[in-house]
Amino acid sequence: MKTFPMGGVHPSENKLSSAKPIEVLPLPEVVNIPLAQHIGAPAVAKVAKGDKVLTGQLIAEAGSFMSANIHAPISGTVTAVDMVANGQGLRQMMITIKREGDEWAEGIDRSETLVKECSLSAQEIIAKIKEAGIVGMGGATFPTHVKLSIPAGKKAECVIINGVECEPYLTSDHRTMLEHGEELVVGVTILMKAVGVDKAYIGIENNKPDAIAHLSKIAAQYKGIEVVPLKVRYPQGGEKQLIAAVTGRQVPPPPALPIDVGAVVCNASTTFAVYQAVQKGMPLIQRVVTITGKNLKEPKNLLTRMGTPVSALIAAAGGLPENAGKVINGGPMMGRAMVNLDSPVTKGCSGITVMSEQDARRREASQCIKCAKCVSACPMGLEPYFLSKMTQKKNWDELEARMITSCIECGCCQSTCPAYLPLLDWVRLGKQTVMGRIRARAAAAPKK
Amino acid sequence: MEVLLYTILTLCVLGVLAAVILYFVAQKFRVEEDPRIDEVEKMLPGANCGGCGFAGCRGMADALVKRDDISELFCPVGGGDCMKAIAAYLGKAAAEKQPEVATVRCGGTCEKRPRTNEYNGAKSCAVAASLYAGETGCAFGCLGLGDCVAACAFDAIHMNPETGLPEVDPDKCTACGACVKACPKMVIELRKKWPKNRAVYVSCVSKDKGAVVMKACKAGCIGCGKCEKVCAFGAITVENNLAYIDPQKCKLCRKCVNECPTGAIKLVGMDPLPKEPKAPAAPKAAPAAEKVAPAAPKAAPAAEKAVEKAAEKAAPAAEKAAPKTAPAATKEPSHES
Known part of the structure; x- marks a missing residue:
């Protein structure tokens, strides 16, 4: 069975909610919608305090090409456009809407009927995706229309759908593939048309045999779509790892992109959102969020409107357990611990993981014994122990030479370290600093 | 015996030969260096802290000797006296910094x-x-x-x-x-360092709005602007909900200290100004030993009381929020097996 060639770990899967059908979370009374919930420039607010908005109405417009539109997830009145604390306790610009009923904007088809035919041209498809504000829903939140706009001189050869969901605990993509398989595959054909290719692969790890069987059956009705079962290994859902696993091609180090090896990768939930945007005119205002944790009464998959406070999801899953030690936005490997449970669900939030005090606590770090376990675990072929040390020494030039910018922050190094060193903490800081230096240098360099 | 003799002789000849070669090479490739650099380096404190912007004292000495205008260079460790001495030695004008x-x-x-x-x-x-x-x-x-x-x-x-x-x-x-x-x-x-280490400064950098600051911290600047109004020297500006005292304009008159409702303005090395006549026995700071004086706790103009009340109100709310937000905040892979 296929997998990526280098590094990786296999953490306990803990897919507690994989058998739970998607439920619809009751509409929240108040939502906070951050203007920056994607990579790139923040969106620019188009509404002001006191404005009435309808569900699905555009409330913030993409700030540049590398940005995304944002739509109202509920209907009601805008009560504020102000700085609100996010999950990390940092204040960021958000639009607050108080709900009044649930009135939808015109032109959105909310019926369940499957629309297979798509007569739009590639340009029109990309324009629709841009209009709907779709971004990568696996967590990286890269604007999808940017990904689909193939730069001049490069050529896409295949579309790869990321149904890997290698992150422990999370099951939102799994449930989407099972319950919206038909729509998802139509979404694949739309993506293939948008980038002008006739081959698509759907990569799914073989711990989801039901999804593999279901999608294989549907894909058989279409030409050029192939489901590729993959060996379970984290971080297979990383874009570069998935390309290597499916096609055997290695994406060169930055600034090279997946398109340089002819691949366009799109997450499964994103593909479903693409279907909804193009065929039904539905902007990205809701998503499936897994709420999970070993001590949680009822782990669930909830169809949640964007901007819903995380606390509402936890309440729907039976409330915060007594021994909760940490609430993570995302899964345990890549997720971000939260300090503010009133912070909103955003486009990139695929799950909320509640961990017990005991599971969450890090163990006391000791000395590095240069065992190089982190080096063998690194899927990017880096030397995490060295990068971590050099960050502590602030040796930025050395870090840049050692390709710290290739780090995908998957956390394999830290999870295998027998000395419990906070490797990723340091590497991430080093990566941020080095990238800042590269940007500063580019800005200072004379323009050609 | 003969072997020993020849060995010693050979080695001696080799040594002399190498010495001669090295002497000529050293003459040929000698690096001319201003002897004043060594002298200036000796005059610098030798802390190699990098506070001047150079990697160490040698780098600073080099720059001091080579540059014509040394007014931009300053050794924070040696201070004004050190810079004056070096400038006198080099015959250049020294930077003066307080x-x-x-x-x-x-x-x-x-x-x-x-x-x-x-x-x-x-x-x-x-x-x-x-x-x-x-x-x-x-x-x-x-x-x-x-x-x-x-x-x-x-x-x-x-x-x-x-x-x-x-x-x-x-x-x-x-x-x-x-x-x-x-x-x-x-x-x-x-x-600015005042004599006897005296100081008045705003001990807060929060640009949050007053209500947000009050909820998080009882000693934060809420940007109320009272200090700005009372300052006779125009030393205080309030920007982005935060007061800042310009150390160049401040005369240590201490009026602002008593005005601050949250005690965000710190007074160091001095007694606070006497309070309103109502409270003559305001707690005085222990003179030099305790450096940070408790800033205006009791003698209360009405506004101050109101603020205190607001703080009390905010406190239970914060406590309620505490268990909710208890989870530690780090982004980390778990170590569960």
């Missing part, structure tokens, strides 16, 4: 700024700042993990375990600025 001292502008002690979560990641302010707002509700204040302490080459800054904040020893501080650079929250500032 003495400065590192000042920690955060009053969020453990008591005044309760913890809302627990940080469990790498013990570094830079790492914590890259992850989230911090262990308290204030996203601007000191993180308390001691990057400034680690950066100090003069043993002049230490964490106070009781307050959780760093404290500067003004007698040891050389104003090299290493801690200022190390602090990711930009809490530390180099401010």
Whole structure:
């Protein structure tokens, strides 16, 4: 069975909610919608305090090409456009809407009927995706229309759908593939048309045999779509790892992109959102969020409107357990611990993981014994122990030479370290600093 | 015996030959260096702290000798006297700088700024700042993990375990600025050093709105602007909900200290001004020993009372929120097996 060639770990899967059908979370009374919930420039607010908005109405417009539109997830009145604390306790610009009923904007088809035919041209498809504000829903939140706009001189050869969901605990993509398989595959054909290719692969790890069987059956009705079962290994859902696993091609180090090896990768939930945007005119205002944790009464998959406070999801899953030690936005490997449970669900939030005090606590770090376990675990072929040390020494030039910018922050190094060193903490800081230096240098360099 | 003799002789000849070669090579490739550089290096303190912007004292000495205009160069450790002596030696005009001292502008002690979560990641302010707002509700204040302490080459800054904040020893501080650079929250500032280490400064860097500050910390600047109004020298400006006292304009008149409703303006090395006649027996700061005077706690103009009440109201709310937000904030892979 296929997998990526280098590094990786296999953490306990803990897919507690994989058998739970998607439920619809009751509409929240108040939502906070951050203007920056994607990579790139923040969106620019188009509404002001006191404005009435309808569900699905555009409330913030993409700030540049590398940005995304944002739509109202509920209907009601805008009560504020102000700085609100996010999950990390940092204040960021958000639009607050108080709900009044649930009135939808015109032109959105909310019926369940499957629309297979798509007569739009590639340009029109990309324009629709841009209009709907779709971004990568696996967590990286890269604007999808940017990904689909193939730069001049490069050529896409295949579309790869990321149904890997290698992150422990999370099951939102799994449930989407099972319950919206038909729509998802139509979404694949739309993506293939948008980038002008006739081959698509759907990569799914073989711990989801039901999804593999279901999608294989549907894909058989279409030409050029192939489901590729993959060996379970984290971080297979990383874009570069998935390309290597499916096609055997290695994406060169930055600034090279997946398109340089002819691949366009799109997450499964994103593909479903693409279907909804193009065929039904539905902007990205809701998503499936897994709420999970070993001590949680009822782990669930909830169809949640964007901007819903995380606390509402936890309440729907039976409330915060007594021994909760940490609430993570995302899964345990890549997720971000939260300090503010009133912070909103955003486009990139695929799950909320509640961990017990005991599971969450890090163990006391000791000395590095240069065992190089982190080096063998690194899927990017880096030397995490060295990068971590050099960050502590602030040796930025050395870090840049050692390709710290290739780090995908998957956390394999830290999870295998027998000395419990906070490797990723340091590497991430080093990566941020080095990238800042590269940007500063580019800005200072004379323009050609 | 003969073997021994020849060996010694050969070695001697070889040695002399090598010495001669080395002598000529050294003459040929000699690096001409201004002997004054050595002299100037000796005059510099030799701390190699990097406070001047050069990698070490030798780099600074080199620049001092080679540049015609040395008014931009300054050794914070040696100070004005050292620079004057060097300038006199080199026959150039020295930069004149008033003495400065590192000042920690955060009053969020453990008591005044309760913890809302627990940080469990790498013990570094830079790492914590890259992850989230911090262990308290204030996203601007000191993180308390001691990057400034680690950066100090003069043993002049230490964490106070009781307050959780760093404290500067003004007698040891050389104003090299290493801690200022190390602090990711930009809490530390180099401010004018007054005689007897006196100082008046706003001990807060929070740009949050007043209500948000009050909720997170009882010692924060709420940007009310009272200090700005009372200052006779135009030294105080309030911008982005935060007051700043310009050390160049401030005359240490201390009027603002009594005005501040939250005690965010710190007074060091001096007694506070006498309060309103109503409260003549206001608690006086122990003179020089206790450096930070308790700022205006009791003698209360009406507004101050109102603020205190607001703080009381805010407190239970914060407590309620505490268990909710208890989870430690780090982004980390779990170690569960």
